[in-house]
Amino acid sequence: MHPTEEVAVPTRVIGLISGTSVDGIDAALVEISGTELDLKVELIAGATYPYPADLRERILAVGAGLAISMAELAEIDDAIAIVFAQAAQNIQIGHQPATLIGSHGQTVYHRPADREMGNKTTPYSRSATLTASPLPSTDAINRVSAHSPLGYSLQLGRGALIAHVTGITTVSNFRVADIAIGGHGAPLVPRVDAYLLSHSEEGRCIQNIGGIGNVAYIPPRHGDWLSKIRAWDTGPGNSLLDLAVEHLSAGAKTYDEDGNWAASGTPCHPLVEQWLNQDYFHLPPPKSTGRELFGVTYLHECLEDAQAYQLNAADILATLTELTAASIVHSYRTFLPEMPQRVLLCGGGSRNLYLKSRLELLLPSIPVLTTDQVGLSADFKEAIAFAVLAYWRLLGIPGNLPTATGAPQEVLLGEIHQNQYSVLRQEE
Numbered sequence: 001m002h003p004t005e006e007v008a009v010p011t012r013v014i015g016l017i018s019g020t021s022v023d024g025i026d027a028a029l030v031e032i033s034g035t036e037l038d039l040k041v042e043l044i045a046g047a048t049y050p051y052p053a054d055l056r057e058r059i060l061a062v063g064a065g066l067a068i069s070m071a072e073l074a075e076i077d078d079a080i081a082i083v084f085a086q087a088a089q090n091i092q093i094g095h096q097p098a099t100l101i102g103s104h105g106q107t108v109y110h111r112p113a114d115r116e117m118g119n120k121t122t123p124y125s126r127s128a129t130l131t132a133s134p135l136p137s138t139d140a141i142n143r144v145s146a147h148s149p150l151g152y153s154l155q156l157g158r159g160a161l162i163a164h165v166t167g168i169t170t171v172s173n174f175r176v177a178d179i180a181i182g183g184h185g186a187p188l189v190p191r192v193d194a195y196l197l198s199h200s201e202e203g204r205c206i207q208n209i210g211g212i213g214n215v216a217y218i219p220p221r222h223g224d225w226l227s228k229i230r231a232w233d234t235g236p237g238n239s240l241l242d243l244a245v246e247h248l249s250a251g252a253k254t255y256d257e258d259g260n261w262a263a264s265g266t267p268c269h270p271l272v273e274q275w276l277n278q279d280y281f282h283l284p285p286p287k288s289t290g291r292e293l294f295g296v297t298y299l300h301e302c303l304e305d306a307q308a309y310q311l312n313a314a315d316i317l318a319t320l321t322e323l324t325a326a327s328i329v330h331s332y333r334t335f336l337p338e339m340p341q342r343v344l345l346c347g348g349g350s351r352n353l354y355l356k357s358r359l360e361l362l363l364p365s366i367p368v369l370t371t372d373q374v375g376l377s378a379d380f381k382e383a384i385a386f387a388v389l390a391y392w393r394l395l396g397i398p399g400n401l402p403t404a405t406g407a408p409q410e411v412l413l414g415e416i417h418q419n420q421y422s423v424l425r426q427e428e
């Protein structure tokens with residue numbers, strides 16, 4: 001290739017994600033330089049674009065198990081891609097345009113790998129030498145597909161359509177490569193956290209509180225610090241709280257702004273202790289979860305349990321907030337090699353002042369700040385991370401951390417959908 005024709009690695013990148021709260025599309029326009037240890041990201045613009053109300057309702061219904069036809073699945077996949085593409089267009093207005101998009105899409109289903117099955121022999125042949133054997137019986141197939149050795153995670157909003165609509169090369173479907181080798185495919189942000197938020201002397205927990213909570217413990221940055229990182233989904237973040245607020249306000253509110261409603265109640269500690277007995281909180285990492293577990297059914301069970309204590313609405317919210325805080329701290333004390341010297345919060349839950357105060361109470365002598373306070377946007381960190389993951393994908397740098405996802409090795413994450421312009425250039 002002639003030197004003047006050399007294609008520069010895109011450095012102006014858009015990251016897009018809608019998380020488990022399904023509140024809207026977070027878009028971050030960033031300027032990236034460096035690669036890993038010298039990685040630098042400047043946030044040029046960040047915005048959240050709320051979903052059209054009817055699309056949000058459909059996503060939540062599908063995520064909660066509504067049966068739909070294949071045609072409807074294709075339709076909703078493309079509807080999400082179109083609003084993501086529009087978010088990408090909007091975030092560039094008034095700025096130099098981007099040449100790459102990293103789009104996480106919208107998770108509508110997440111089933112972690114079945115550890116038990118992963119270690120068991122399967123009814124199909126895994127041997128390297130091909131030997132003719134009968135196809136598995138229907139019973140065996142049903143057994144395996146009900147407890148597949150591989151996880152399954154579905155993110156809608158196909159990258160091909162985003163690339164087509166925006167004309168910008170788009171990387172999407174980040175979770176599948178990790179899942180294909182036996183990982184959970186989540187959490188994926190910790191590798192980016194490691195390079196953007198590690199400290200030379202200080203062990204830090206980066207705690208995202210979205211619909212679901214997840215933590216990345218990052219030891220001080222020396223020696224083999226990278227292999228000592230631990231990360232997992234801590235359990236409910238705001239998912240149960242949001243559902244409870246909607247229920248208790250008869251649909252008038254969708255979340256507990258600043259945690260004010262919960263702050264006017266009193267947490268019921270025996271109930272929190274009872275809820276903490278739940279299996280997920282005792283499962284050792286790597287582990288991941290979603291609204292499939294901490295969703296509507298779970299909330300209804302919590303509300304039933306609460307009846308025995310005759311709690312009012314504020315007490316119920318205080319108790320659910322306490323579950324989020326206590327499950328986070330319980331998981332640090334149970335699974336971390338050592339407690340962090342600092343906790344940095346991000347995600348919408350970092351704005352819940354009552355939740356933050358409960359975390360501070362449960363973590364005496366450990367400062368609890370937000371990532372904003374160390375220079376990385378708490379609102380847009382996940383979107384920023386998917387911009388970096390797309391950038392790494394083009395550079396051939398792996399995006400997963402095996403200690404976080406449980407995958408046996410590092411892999412390149414994401415499928416690349418080139419824009420029409422670069423496809424035409426290759427054909428010339």
Ligand SMILES: Nc1ncnc2c1ncn2[C@@H]1O[C@H](COP(=O)(O)OP(=O)(O)OP(=O)(O)O)[C@@H](O)[C@H]1O
Nearest residue numbers: 019020021210211212238255257258347348349351
């Ligand atoms: N001012 C606020 N006070 C209290 N809670 C807030 C506030 N702002 C946002 N939230 C909470 O944050 C949630 C959205 O957080 P976020 O956008 O980080 O979640 P997400 O990215 O969808 O989830 P995940 O990280 O699990 O994928 C809202 O649903 C709400 O519960």
Ligand SMILES: CC(=O)N[C@H]1[C@@H]2OC[C@@H](O2)[C@@H](O)[C@@H]1O[C@H](C)C(=O)O
Nearest residue numbers: 020107110186187188189212214382
């Ligand atoms: C399957 C899925 O979308 N998981 C999300 C979810 O939201 C928080 C937590 O559960 C986390 O593991 C993950 O997201 C972030 C972006 C991650 O992969 O790091």
